[in-house]
Amino acid sequence: MSPGMMKMWISFASMGLMILSILTIYLSRYKIKLKLVKFIVAFFAYIFLILSGLLMVYVVFSSPNS
Numbered sequence: 001m002s003p004g005m006m007k008m009w010i011s012f013a014s015m016g017l018m019i020l021s022i023l024t025i026y027l028s029r030y031k032i033k034l035k036l037v038k039f040i041v042a043f044f045a046y047i048f049l050i051l052s053g054l055l056m057v058y059v060v061f062s063s064p065n066s
Contacts, residue, residue, distance in 0.1 A: 003065075011059045017052035021045045 024045035032038045 007059050007062065010055055014052040014055035014059070017048045017055070021048035021052065024048065 024041050028038045028042040028045060032041060
């Protein structure tokens, strides 16, 4: 697989993680009532968001030849 195609799949995974973080933040804020479960779901949502941001930074700032 070419490096460009690999970057495309990485960016798709990053967008998927962003969508997943949006959905889990919505769940933790508006749908879940138990405090501990709310905290755990929000924690994972923010982990997904940070990971997706790091992946996007990699895709944007990696050299075009690699």
